[in-house]
Amino acid sequence: MVDARKNAPEQPPAGGWGALNATERQLARQKILVKGNRALLNMNKPGGFDCPSCAWPDPVKPHKAEYCENGAKAVAWEATAKRTGPIFFSEHSVSELRGWSDHALEDQGRLTHPLRYNRDTDRYEAVEWASALSEIGTINRQLDPDRIELYTSGRTSNEAAFLWQLYGRLLGTNNFPDCSDMCHATTTTALPESIGVGKGTVTLEDWEACDCLFIIGQNPGTNSPRMLALLHDMAKRGVPIITFNPLKERALVKFTDPQSPIEMLTGRGQAITSNYYQLRIGGDIVAMQALCKVVIEADDAARARGDARIVDTAFIEEHTHGFAAFADYCRSLDWNEIERFTALTRAQLNQAAEIYMRSKRVIACWGMGITQHRNGGDAMQQIMNLLLLRGNIGKLGAGACPVRGHSNVQGDRTVGINKTPTEPFLQRLDRAFGFTAPRKWGHDTAECCEAILRGEVDAFLAMGGNFFRAIPDTERVSAKVQHLKLTVYVATKLNRSHLTPGEHSYILPALGRTEIDMQAEGQQTVTVEDSFAMVHGSTGQLKPASEHCRSEPWIIAQLAKRSVADRAAIDWDALVADYARIRDKIEAVIPGFDSYNARIAQPGGFHLPIAARQRKWDTPTGKANFLFAAGMMDEDDDVPERPHYQLMTIRSHDQFNTTIYSYNDRYRGVAGERMVVFMNQDDMARESLTEGDLITFRAVAQDGLERRVSGFKVVAYDIPSGCCAAYYPETNALLPLSHRDVRSNTPAAKSVPVQIVAQSAGTPVESAPEVSEQTPEAAGLIAPLA
Incomplete structure (x- = not known):
């Protein structure tokens, strides 16, 4: 059902009872109504856990309920009572699961066991932690480090991200594709x-x-x-x-x-x-x-x-x-x-x-x-x-x-997740750990995808996230992953990326932000950095989803012990026994973290130094610069008279990144579906379209490759003529890897040139010839699971 017309009656305000009702429904659906509400009272509070959703800062004096609807949904999604264990995987092959929706995959619940992919049966099977870690370590030691990619999700804590970059550089690579490469x-x-x-x-x-x-x-x-x-x-x-x-x-x-x-x-x-x-x-x-x-x-x-x-x-x-x-x-x-x-x-x-x-x-x-x-x-x-x-x-x-979007996407960059590390950073890292880090610059997300397409990647290790669903040219890149020697996914829930296994593939179940992290020397606190450069602690409150779930720092330390233990004299067990030791190392390597352990408990956290805030300008001119490119008027320089539309990919209100909480978008009047395109009414008339008609998107790209996705229902909306909008990640297959910001390689997902073609009932999807594996969901052929 859709009620998002330009001339529809005035919509009620955002927030209010609608937000409260949506929160309680999601908690109830995840079977944690009482447990979840109790947990929410500890979120974004001193001594409690940080919201696993966005990176908005915490006030020094928080409200009693210092959370929002979307943060509550993220907690419900993570603290769910549902479980995805070995029995589930014995009943469903990877090929079958590729036909499931993104929502259905994650809605199965928390992962409970380490898993190893069996290519003969096309199923993930339970494996002991020791075996999985040993096998991954053995494979990594045999690979050219330039052909290893280490991805980081923005939910990864400072402590885990710091160990992750250390592990990668001990392997010998600066290939650190990161979720920030896709946003900020x-x-x-x-x-x-x-x-x-x-x-x-x-x-x-x-x-x-x-x-x-x-x-x-x-x-x-x-x-x-x-x-x-x-x-x-x-x-x-x-x-x-x-x-x-x-x-x-x-x-x-x-x-x-x-x-x-x-x-x-x-x-x-x-x-x-x-x-x-x-x-x-x-x-x-x-x-x-x-x-x-x-x-x-x-x-x-x-x-x-x-x-x-x-x-x-x-x-x-x-x-x-x-x-x-x-x-x-x-x-x-x-x-x-x-x-x-x-x-x-x-x-x-x-x-x-x-x-x-x-x-x-x-x-x-x-x-x-x-x-x-x-x-x-x-x-x-x-x-x-x-x-x-x-x-x-x-x-x-x-x-x-x-x-910023994800809760610690800024912090991950601060502590070293960077394909182009500075020499002062590398020198401090060398001194702190007694080895020589690689100086050759590595890959960001777009460059990682291009390397996969060229056959220049042997191993892809992901610390969280849903990389192969979030990237541009999703089908093209995903089709190549089967040729990688190794894929490793550290995750809390099953997602579409896990359905792209390499020759050897593992899923390692991690603790969530909400959960108690107990190590050898007691319960642990991790830290995050918000959008305002405030760093504060986060201490989980809930019982782990499974006795087999492990913290991200522990997983990284165990991988390091089995693959790079001989490359530096690092006591990995001591670092993980008490995360304060990791923070001591961060303080030694990263400027601005003085007295790190002493300051993380103060309400609101502590502020990292920002020179421009003091009107000190770290630029070649020594000043703030008025910058412009003369003659640059627009994204494509040929608007508005053009034969195509600019597509803006967007989130629904019941979505965070690639996580789909439901098929509703309350703030835009959409219920029970995601395959919609929001269009200007004049453009609809020009294309002879009415609400409810189905269309096919065809990307207007300069690389000669055809990209099409079908099955999008037209919705009249208040949007300028020549523009349209549709949900991400369903539209990612339209976005060429080459269509990106010229400085940062960030995908230009908010301005994708597309043509809109009316689609008659029963029209088959026009798959691009270069796409060898297009999922039914991406093609718009299967009905969403509500």
Whole structure:
């Protein structure tokens, strides 16, 4: 059932009773209604466990219920009473399971035993830990380290990620594809060019002091719902919230705070966005430059009149480089072109710029609506240019705020998951562990996939995640995995990646964030870093799902003992017996972790140093840089007159990354299905489509390969003409590996050129000739399991 039409009646606010009901239903479905609610009261609290979902920071004084709907769903999904044990695998072959939906696979429950794939029977079978670890270690020792890939999920703790990178470098490789390569690596790569650091510059204290907020390409209602509580309070005190986003997202329109008894009783909620601008997909670069143009020209006029300046001249002169050239470029921009490329009017952009100019302390947030574009780094740098014009970096209440997705995706990078490690880092690592780490740069996610396609990978080891479902060109890459000598998946639940076994394949069951981690010297705490560079502890509270589940640090240490024990004098057992020893090593190798063990228990955690926050700029110029590419107007430079649409891949509200909690998307009015495409009504008329019609997507790619997926139901939606949206990962097969940000290799999943072809009832799926193995689900042939 779908009710998401452009002219549908006003939807109720996000949050409120709907969020509470959805939470309780999910806990009940996972058979942990009482246990789950008790666990949630310990989440995001000092001494409790950190949310396994998004990376929003914890307040110093948390609410009694310091969690959101999506965080509660993540806990329910992890703490479920359901189990996926050896009997399940004896009853279902890998070939059969490939026909199951993503939701059905994970909904079987927690993995309980180490598993080894038997190619003769096409089944995973239980194996003893000692045997599995010994066999994996033996194979790894025989391989060329350049042909080994070690993937890291953003849920991996600092301690596990640090040991993982150590293990990889002892093997002799810097091949560290990471989940951040698929989301915010653009920030990590392009932001330092502007301000010298690849992280945000704000804290919760700044959010409380700011007097204007820009949200650009970010949907907190689905991706970081705890952010809504702050937006609610900001809007209530009259702070303008300016949103640039192609889709009208319900949570950015109005939100009922579950912590407010009055709002819960009345159901009215608080209006969130004061000014909502639905720009065309890919129009962010020009939109931000248009705002800068208005500010600069207003400053020109003020200077001519002898009035107070609009731009912060003192800040610009002392702290920035390149302003004059950027200002001249913005002045030269033509309003007709600006309107054409953004789908916004001059009046709208003037309005947003006027609000910016009236504000003294501005924070700009962005998400994957910025980073997952071919020129995402350029778009992000225009956001920085806007902030720099009025000195909105390095002062209270102002700054840059990339909103990360997975709970420790930022921390993993900080502690060394990086294909291009710096020489100072490697030297400190060498000294701390008494070996010489490899200096040759390795692979990120896109480069790992390309190496697999070329036949240049022998082993793929994944610390969590669902790599082969999350990547672009999913079918092309997955079809090659069977030729790898070794695949190892450390996981809590079964997912589609596990159905791509190599010649030797293992699934190793890990503890979840919610569970008690008991090692030789007692219960252990791990640490994570949130989006605001705050590091804090996380201590599991629940009994492990199985006596055979092991912690990620323990698994890594055991693998290391069997494959690299002779390459450095490291007491792996001691490190794992008490994770404080791992943190001591992190402190010795990574700057900013002084007194690590003493500080992790303080409420809210401790803040890692961010030089730009102090207006210290670690750039070649020694200053913050106004950066732009002259003439760069759009994602494809040929819009809006073009024979195709820009597809934006999105999450549903009942989804986190590739984890599908259900087939509902309450905030977009979709129930019981995921194979939908959201389209502008004028575009539907142009294509002679009506709601409920089925279409086939055909990717418009320059590499000569055909990519098609079928079976998507048309839904009329409030989205600019020439744009459409559909759920990820069902659309990943459309996304070429080559279609990615030019700096970071982040897949451009928010702007995929596609053609839309009407599909008559019974039309078979048009599989691309280069795809040797297209799953029924990816092709849209099987009905979702509710």
